[in-house]
Amino acid sequence: MTDNVHRRKNTVCAKTRKKINENIDSSGLCVKITGDFVPEYQSDLAAGCDLYAANDKDIIIRPRAFGTVPTGIHIEIPEGYEAQVRPRSGLAKDNGIGVLNSPGTIDADYRGEIKVILFNYGDKPFKIKKRDRIAQLVFSRVEQAKFVRVKRLNRTKRQNGGLGHTGI
Helix, strand or coil: CHHHHHHHHHHHHHHHHHHHHHEEEEEECCCCCCCCCCEEEEEECCCEEEEEECCCEEECCCCCCEEEEEECCCCEEECCCEEEEEECHHHHHHHHHEEECCEECCCCCCCCCCCCEECCCCCCEEEEEECCEEEEEEEECCCCEEEEECCCCCCCCCCCCCCCCCCC
16 A cells, blocks of 8 residues: 555544544433434443334234334434344343344434334234334444455455354
């Protein structure tokens, strides 16, 4: 890498770090939100905050079927971050309810309503009422990759091994 390219890359990285750091205050990451049901952390050290259902009528998800549940919120995530929608362990354990596209990614430039696609893995219908805690939201830093075309990749001990190649 030439000195010029290296300098440019470091300048871009410094600007990105500055933008990211502007959205963090002493209490943590600042995420702007609109809507009635602000997500809540259920303990001091919880990684995920709970998302609440904002449906006007009860939603029934039949066994082995899915349903989209509105949360009524819109968020503005700082550049350099994403939000991940993840299942709640209690719903999974007690009712067989999971998030279909888990984790669901919410990009920093998305401003639409957050909706959660829940799947009923169980054998009984599952009812979702307004204000039910339906999923959790976890924020993570992200970095976009720069892809570089090459003729071949470096060899590794693993090579093509995947999908269970190490056994059960």
